[in-house]
Amino acid sequence: MPKIIHTMIRVLDPERSKKFYGDGFGFIVAHQLNFPNFTLIYLRNSENDFEIELTYNHDRKEPYTHGDGYGHYAFVTENIQEMHDKLTAMGASPAAIKEFKQEGELLARFFFVVDPDGYKIEVLEKWGHYH
């Protein structure tokens, strides 16, 4: 059975991205491949085998574009207010914490934050399906 192992995003400044994902989510460098024109950096923490792969194309200067198809990736956390406070202190300006309900039943508590290259991240409190 195939196993899903990473998602790849292109970033302009790998140091900026490593700081964001490290300070914000505990995702640190697990593996790095250096080539003349590009660098591949794999970030992870101990909670899941799944990694974020950063592709840094050395010559790229203009910001990457985002279509309307790809959405976000999501993290769960025990304490959503603590994560919100941490990201706020980092200057990441997370959106407000919201509740997602269906017929009065709480499905999720979550907020969105945007990484330095504009990729959307959903942070969910551990609850129901999200754990």
Next chain:
Amino acid sequence: MPKIIHTMIRVLDPERSKKFYGDGFGFIVAHQLNFPNFTLIYLRNSENDFEIELTYNHDRKEPYTHGDGYGHYAFVTENIQEMHDKLTAMGASPAAIKEFKQEGELLARFFFVVDPDGYKIEVLEKWGHYH
């Protein structure tokens, strides 16, 4: 520590997507939320907790757009030729299997395939960092 749990993509035809991810990667529906205007469908297999979340906006007719920032998600498999054959038989037209080397050392054997909405998927053979 936050745990990464899913990535979300928007799709035009959830039945087509479920068939593609089910037949191709063994990703089947783990959870579904139905709302008047949209449906959320969570796909996974037993190899990893990480899920693909399909968002189906019922009124959307035109294809979603893809910028140049977001790259792909990746699966590993024991037998890459078998996966290539299966996806070919499904009519998914995977690209050729390639080798990724650095100073003569094999880093990865892989191919790319595109899902029904144009999202890129990398399929890697289990090897080295990719497992």
